[in-house]
Amino acid sequence: MVDAIKRIVLSLFPELAGKYHLPRYGRVIAISDTPKQGDLCDDFRPHYAVDVEVLNAQGKPDKKLPILHSLIVPMASAGQEQGFYGLPEVGTQVVVGFAYGLPHKPFIQQVLPHGLSLPNLEQKEQRWQQHPLSYQRCDQSGAWERSTDTSIQDECQHYQLETLHQETYTQTKQTTVAEHSTETIGGSKTLEAMGTLKLHSGGTAELAAIDSLKVATGNDSHTVVGRDMQEHINGIKHSLSKLKQIIQVKDGGKVWLGNESDNVLQLLSEFMGVVEQAFLDLSTHDHTPAGPTNKASLIKQAGTTKQQQSRLDAML
Incomplete structure (x- = not known):
């Protein structure tokens, strides 16, 4: 009787015989395809997919099932050319399911870190890491950290930064402004250069101070004017030279x-x-x-x- 009932059930539900109703472990053996801008993910060519070998309960390759090619990698969220994308590395363990219990509709339910070396992660910390020297994390207090051993490139139409305190440490720095640049400072600004300090202007240059203006050098001072030079002083001008003071014009001048x-x-x-x-x-x-x-x-x-x-x- 039991065998008869079993035959009836299996004939009505063939997925039970093949155990397609149960999730199975699998291992990524190849990246089958990578998407390009505008590629459409469909059953014919998913583009965002990997090849998987199914494992048995002992964690060994299941010889009863073939290699599952071009299984779409699951995503946390998705939209038209939007979402968070990242293909699992070869050797990563995944969970494989079969939609509707049909053997020709396999899919990856989730990706598991089983068998992989893990980064340091504290409680309540969140971390997005490509390799140990390139990561972005939010620690327990909510502070963000972004680090890489290569380069970081940000591109946008409008960039706004608001902070109570900012510190920048760099070996070299180059800034190019295509049009205008305005800097407004509510307090004092100190600009120090241990080497040479150069200020160049292709047009007019102005240096003004409502209060005192002081210019000092520990060595020589040179001023070169291509045409005329005018000084307007409302008070007294005092010029003192310790050794000698020379005021002269070229021969023929006045x-x-x-x-x-x-x-x-x-x-x-x-x-x-x-x-x-x-x-x-x-x-x-x-x-x-x-x-x-x-x-x-x-x-x-x-x-x-x-x-x-x-x-x-x-x-x-």
């Missing part, structure tokens, strides 16, 4: 030293002319009982000298 209306060097030139004329007058004068014959000319030269002195005193 020097103005004075106020807006009078040039000290021009007054000196005029004064030298007056002295020359005075000596000429003295060399040709004659004495009479009433005084020198060119007394009027001498008095005129003295008046001219007094006027020059007044113009010069106005600058002192």
Whole structure:
């Protein structure tokens, strides 16, 4: 009777005879295909799939079943060209099931870490790792860490970072800005270079301070101006040199030293002319009982000298 009932049940439910209703362990033996942008995953060619050999209850290859080719790898979430993708490594253990108990509809139910070396993982920690030196983790406190021994590339239309404190350590740094760059600092900013510091501008360069502006160097200072140079000082300018101070122009150039209306060097030139004329007058004068014959000319030269002195005193 039992055998008859068994034959009836197995004839009605053939999946029971082949045990296709039970999940089975399997082992990935090959990556059958990898997707390219826009590839469609379907039964004919899933693209995101692996080849699996089914294992028996003892963990040995089940010789009764063939190699299952191109089994789709399960995903945590999926959409059109979206989701989290990662193919299991060859040798990874998986759980294989058969949809509707049909032997021609095998699929991978889940991927198991059985037999694999594991990374360090604390309680409540989450970790996404490609290899021991390339990983991303969230620790027990919620702090995120991202590390790799190769490169990290971020690309986006808008990038915003908000933090109370930021520290950056790097061997070299290069920043390219295609258009404009603005930096607003609420407090102080310190820029230190142990080597050379260069500031270049292809157009206008401005350096302004509402409070004091100090420029210092422990060695020489050189200023090169291609055309004109102007200084506007509302107060006093004090220039002190310990050894020597040289102010000069190339031969044929002009020097103005004075106020807006009078040039000290021009007054000196005029004064030298007056002295020359005075000596000429003295060399040709004659004495009479009433005084020198060119007394009027001498008095005129003295008046001219007094006027020059007044113009010069106005600058002192």
